[in-house]
Amino acid sequence: KQEVTQIPAALSVPEGENLVLNCSFTDSAIYNLQWFRQDPGKGLTSLLLIQSSQREQTSGRLNASLDKSSGRSTLYIAASQPGDSATYLCAVRPNSGTYKYIFGTGTRLKVLA
């Protein structure tokens, strides 16, 4: 059964720091992996989608990598800003024929001004 884990559950960093959020999954049989951002009281905003054949995706200050064989993905945020404060969720799409994403419980990030 696929499980997704995100460590740490919470993280505080000073503004300007580069940081890495981690996501691990137990079964490498996935179609893709998606990173989301969730602000309090808001829905989930898609940040980056990595297909299983890709190694990384970049958008602005964000870079996500995928290592399927080791069951790991990282989200790199460069030059963090207070506006980056949010909960970051990763989710995997198993290729077992089910039509769903399996989510981690997220990392709550606080960037201090």
Add this chain to the structure above:
Amino acid sequence: EAQVTQNPRYLITVTGKKLTVTCSQNMNHEYMSWYRQDPGLGLRQIYYSMNVEVTDKGDVPEGYKVSRKEKRNFPLILESPSPNQTSLYFCASSSGQVRWTGELFFGEGSRLTVL
């Protein structure tokens, strides 16, 4: 603007009183899904739909019903709500076959409290 719209955003109700949470998307997406989010458990899929009149159970379907009569709408129905259905609910949609594109677009969420 491309979006997924849920209503109501907040609702307090009592045990047993039927309610419907509506979801509508304006992106002509085939795939739609409902998730619930609970502390410590993350998001779990309730139901999904691959297209009009095609729906199937997710991981936690008990106590819920859905319908997909039109492509843009995917309402979630709680026939007899119970306190364990107190949760934050999200509707999501995606274009084409989920396995190929997979990018999910989420609504703003509906916070439901059942007393």
